[in-house]
Amino acid sequence: MNKAISDKVIGRLGQYRRLLGRLAEEGARFVFSHDLASMARVTAAQVRRDLMVLGASGNPAKGYSVSGLLEDIEAFLDAPDGQNVALVGVGNLGRALLAFFAGRSTKLRIVAAFDANPEKTGRVIHGCRCYGMDALEAEIQREAVTVGVIAVPADAAQEIAEHLIETGIRGLLNFAPVRLSVPANVYVEDIDMTVSMERVAYMARQNAVSLEKL
Amino acid sequence: MNKAISDKVIGRLGQYRRLLGRLAEEGARFVFSHDLASMARVTAAQVRRDLMVLGASGNPAKGYSVSGLLEDIEAFLDAPDGQNVALVGVGNLGRALLAFFAGRSTKLRIVAAFDANPEKTGRVIHGCRCYGMDALEAEIQREAVTVGVIAVPADAAQEIAEHLIETGIRGLLNFAPVRLSVPANVYVEDIDMTVSMERVAYMARQNAVSLEKL
DNA sequence: GTAACGCTGTGAATTATTTCACGGAACATA
């Protein structure tokens, strides 16, 4: 196996893809590593190193082909036939996520949502059908879902994660403020807004203080 | 100045605080670094190293005092009188955030929300008053807001960021999928759910593939 | 009182990530 690629690199490739998409819309045909770098707020060397994993190559005089690079990143990041996503927890956050991801990408589709509360189920929300928990396994297997999003309260998250993993899901995006216990072959990414908010508050304070000291 | 503390450490301290809060509720009086470590999914050495920045110290036979550590982390992370937060963009995500953070902490309070759409303003949402953009500066200064949350569409985010920074805000939590240009004395934390989702999808695929190879 | 235990605090080692820096290549220009 080619030596594992760090999650940081994967994240930046996603960024570059988005920037390249914008450049393509603006009609740019070529882009230099330092252009991409300044847009992504990283160094040019970082960009070039990240792009190495693609095997993509640029041209010293013109830079990288925007469309070529887009294709290369897509070939690298996306599954050829796309991947299906299931959301569990159709509360305030879950509904915002459904609204946001609806129709956003053909490669990553939220194809089903689940909730324990019967008031939330049986409906179609932002184009996504919402099921009760008893339908979870069958629906996930029917749609060949490979990614789960957890947007239930913290005390339900571990149980839901286990349920999703049992159905064969190997990647979880977890919004609940708990660290999930999962086998080594399952990837979990936590989005912990409380921690982020606290960190921003701390850093804001440091910046304010250091200003005073000047 | 004491050598800058990395944002990773700040984030983990926030985690430890949350875990310690749960332990305290359960009545635990002491905790070992390896307990905290297994709950936070890090190593015991990492926990001890992180706690070094607090100057807090534990006892070889009993571990750390749960309440003592909580106090130490609070003294370190929180502003003594708390900090006020402003939210810009009362859309799907903004409303979810208002619901979530309402009354959650006395140290970090979302005290005002702003939106350009007159339909969103003039109301109180989850206990938070919602203003038009013309009230932004006055309200932020009146409430001495130090942290801004950006939940507007991507093409408005840079402008909003600049506006917030003009009013004196030094920390931003940005949900819009753009990298903001800000002066060096402003801390920006991006929460980029699209990138996170793509990364989880990629990693899920790797795990699925590596399974096949076993 | 004291011996045994198991943990903390931390310098040193290790590993991960980023940046430097330079040879070589593609293009533009004359």
Added chain:
DNA sequence: TATGTTCCGTGAAATAATTCACAGCGTTAC
């Protein structure tokens, strides 16, 4: 065709983050 310029690709160096490993100590048991 020759020459200059600028940027790419990447080994090596630097920096950041994590883990190792162990001296030293507080507690408990006896």
